[in-house]
Amino acid sequence: MRIVLFTGKGGVGKTTTASATALRLADRGVKTLLLSTDIAHSLADALDVRLTDEPTEVAPSLWAVQIDTQGRFEAAWRDVQTFLVDMLARGGVDPITADELTVLPGVDEVLALLAVRELALTGNWDALVVDCAPTAETLRLLALPEALTWYLERVFPVQRRIAKSMRPIATMLGRREVLPPDTLFDALLRLNDELASVRKLLGDPTVTTVRLVLTPESVVAAEARRTFTALALYGYSVDLVVANRVFPEGEDEWRRGWAAAQRRQLAEIRDSFAGLPVRELPYHSAEPIGAEALRVVAGELYGTLPGDDPVPAAATADLLRVEQTGSGFVLHMALPLAERADVDAVRAGDDLVVSVGPYRRVLTLPSVLRRCTVSGGEFDGRELRVRFRPDDEQWPATAEPRTRPRPKPGPGGGRRG
Numbered sequence: 001m002r003i004v005l006f007t008g009k010g011g012v013g014k015t016t017t018a019s020a021t022a023l024r025l026a027d028r029g030v031k032t033l034l035l036s037t038d039i040a041h042s043l044a045d046a047l048d049v050r051l052t053d054e055p056t057e058v059a060p061s062l063w064a065v066q067i068d069t070q071g072r073f074e075a076a077w078r079d080v081q082t083f084l085v086d087m088l089a090r091g092g093v094d095p096i097t098a099d100e101l102t103v104l105p106g107v108d109e110v111l112a113l114l115a116v117r118e119l120a121l122t123g124n125w126d127a128l129v130v131d132c133a134p135t136a137e138t139l140r141l142l143a144l145p146e147a148l149t150w151y152l153e154r155v156f157p158v159q160r161r162i163a164k165s166m167r168p169i170a171t172m173l174g175r176r177e178v179l180p181p182d183t184l185f186d187a188l189l190r191l192n193d194e195l196a197s198v199r200k201l202l203g204d205p206t207v208t209t210v211r212l213v214l215t216p217e218s219v220v221a222a223e224a225r226r227t228f229t230a231l232a233l234y235g236y237s238v239d240l241v242v243a244n245r246v247f248p249e250g251e252d253e254w255r256r257g258w259a260a261a262q263r264r265q266l267a268e269i270r271d272s273f274a275g276l277p278v279r280e281l282p283y284h285s286a287e288p289i290g291a292e293a294l295r296v297v298a299g300e301l302y303g304t305l306p307g308d309d310p311v312p313a314a315a316t317a318d319l320l321r322v323e324q325t326g327s328g329f330v331l332h333m334a335l336p337l338a339e340r341a342d343v344d345a346v347r348a349g350d351d352l353v354v355s356v357g358p359y360r361r362v363l364t365l366p367s368v369l370r371r372c373t374v375s376g377g378e379f380d381g382r383e384l385r386v387r388f389r390p391d392d393e394q395w396p397a398t399a400e401p402r403t404r405p406r407p408k409p410g411p412g413g414g415r416r417g
């Protein structure tokens, strides 16, 4: 099972390339589901078909679905909804209708993620091609499962304890109903599990890869570079860059000017994404709408049938790994294309907060690193390395001998180096 996500700036051609990829997979006989997490649904327009919230077969071996987050919200989260509407009303907030709750930031993304998971787990398809929302929303979407799980695991047990201990008092005061009912907690627990499972699915580079779509313009390429870094920060692997809307060479001044500018941009793009394949897609004389036009796009992207596999087995790239050294451990995190000045890492209790410019990831440290202190770190332009030294207070000389990091054999290989 493979999942391929397409992202990039608005209007660069995500929907077009995602649809073309799905069509190519289906033409090769791979059972494929094409879906969109963009609330501005355009899959139906690109494919020139009608779509609903139920997967519809639109070509042999190809299904497409338009996720109805509003409908899903109402169906799955009625308990939460009722509780929140109730609580807000009691809190003196002007009466709101349950429908308005979907405008809470992030709700659409969470529901889209849960839908991706649900559809992936049905086992009905061998490939899921996901047409994502523009970059900013997609990054928010992809950072969500880990961030929410982090939040739910830390804040939720405390709140639940408080709520439990307050219930008898509240009952005495006749105000029981202001406390969250257990159904809410159950819903949150379920949400937590589901998000963890989404994260497992999307964060596994052997299952999921991301494709960056851009146009050869400096502003678009710059955003794509930042996206590439942010995706690495959150632990997602990118396996392809698509440079769309490449102008054909022309006779007139205007076209020669654009073609030359694009060539310079393309050279820079190939340079900065070194190591990643960059595929060019020419600017068509008309919008590639409908299966036939999309098959032409697929041919340009992946070669003519039975050309390249559009979705080869995904890489097993290690974006994050912990290495044991003579004096402790080193956590390696790939952060390609990041600016040195933007990279920061701060230890906060059991977590390591890594940020690159505006993007931030809270990494829950594995237990072996929790009992260490950060002894240094550096960023070499590609990789962040944070060194950890065992904290003597937490690694008592006689206690827990089995979990104590064993020094590497060899000359000067003692733990203190």
Ligand SMILES: Nc1ncnc2c1ncn2[C@@H]1O[C@H](COP(=O)(O)OP(=O)(O)O)[C@@H](O)[C@H]1O
Pocket: 008, 009, 010, 011, 012, 013, 014, 015, 016, 017, 042, 244, 245, 246, 281, 282, 283, 284, 285, 286, 287, 288, 289
């Ligand atoms: N290579 C191309 N040549 C001509 N038109 C294109 C090309 N790629 C995309 N388009 C058109 O540009 C518009 C935006 O493309 P779309 O795939 O919807 O972008 P996105 O999903 O990134 O917003 C659509 O009308 C699409 O048909």
Ligand SMILES: [Mg+2]
Pocket: 014, 015, 016, 038, 042, 131
């Ligand atoms: Mg689109």
